[in-house]
Amino acid sequence: MLATAPIIAFVTVSTVDHALHFYRDTLGLMLTEETPYAMVFDCSGVMLRVAVMTPPDGAQLEPASYTVLGWRVQEIEASVRELQAKGIRFQQYGYIPQDELGIWTTPGGDKVAWFADPDGNILSLTQFAR
Numbered sequence: 223m224l225a226t227a228p229i230i231a232f233v234t235v236s237t238v239d240h241a242l243h244f245y246r247d248t249l250g251l252m253l254t255e256e257t258p259y260a261m262v263f264d265c266s267g268v269m270l271r272v273a274v275m276t277p278p279d280g281a282q283l284e285p286a287s288y289t290v291l292g293w294r295v296q297e298i299e300a301s302v303r304e305l306q307a308k309g310i311r312f313q314q315y316g317y318i319p320q321d322e323l324g325i326w327t328t329p330g331g332d333k334v335a336w337f338a339d340p341d342g343n344i345l346s347l348t349q350f351a352r
Contacts, residue, residue, distance in 0.1 A: 285342030292346035
């Protein structure tokens with residue numbers, strides 16, 4: 223049943239303004255819809271809903287401590303440099319060996335780099351070896 227249904231990806235944020243600037247202007251995603259509760263982007267045919275969630279007590283959202291969204295790229299070094307030129311900082315984790323750009327090469331040769339959106343959601347780029 224779901225094997226042939228299109229997938230929808232979700233990311234939660236605390237405000238529209240910062241998220242809209244980041245996902246549309248910095249990452250270059252195509253905005254297809256905007257409401258007070260969510261922004262919808264077309265990511266190469268996959269719907270990404272960036273939902274605005276405000277806890278009832280006005281507290282800050284707690285971002286997930288793991289990757290919530292990622293992109294497959296052909297040339298990770300070029301992609302990292304392009305995003306760095308737009309002000310994105312890539313994460314350096316002390317428990318895995320990463321190069322100066324923040325890219326980790328897996329034992330199988332895949333390359334991964336992580337960065338955060340304005341709400342602290344962890345996003346990634348991956349270049350597969352095969």
